[in-house]
Amino acid sequence: MKTGQITNHQAREVLDLAADPDIRAAQEMDVRYSERDEIERLIEEVDREIAAEQRTASVRLSHEFTDxxxxxxxxxxxxxxxxxxxxxxxxxxxxxxxxxx
Known part of the structure; x- marks a missing residue:
């Protein structure tokens, strides 16, 4: 069985990329943006549900008192x-x- 060997040069490149503050900051921003997008999507969904419930309640109320x-x-x-x-x-x-x- 052959095992892959990582050369010193390859290991250094990977560590440099992992330790690079600009790359790390960009990765953290991507995570934040994806979390924010998910939260905004959930808020929009809840707003749509609340609006639908309010429309239903207003129709029921108007029919209940005017019929x-x-x-x-x-x-x-x-x-x-x-x-x-x-x-x-x-x-x-x-x-x-x-x-x-």
Missing amino acids: QRRAWRSARRAEREALRSLPARLDVAVVAESEAA
């Missing part, structure tokens, strides 16, 4: 539910009266 038909139906449903619960309430009242007697 007279919906309000009328809601009131009728509430009345029907109250009327449906009356026989059950009367049955409980009759049972309570009979137990008390």
Whole structure:
């Protein structure tokens, strides 16, 4: 098995590049820019989601208060539910009266 040998000259070139402050600064700036781009992308995504939720909420709100038909139906449903619960309430009242007697 042959192993690759690094000559002194090659090692010196690699170390010089790694130790060069300009190259190191450029690499650090690339990392910072990529992190900043990712953060900005996430912020834009959150802003779009918030705007979509606000549009949905405003549409729901406007329909909820301006739709007279919906309000009328809601009131009728509430009345029907109250009327449906009356026989059950009367049955409980009759049972309570009979137990008390």
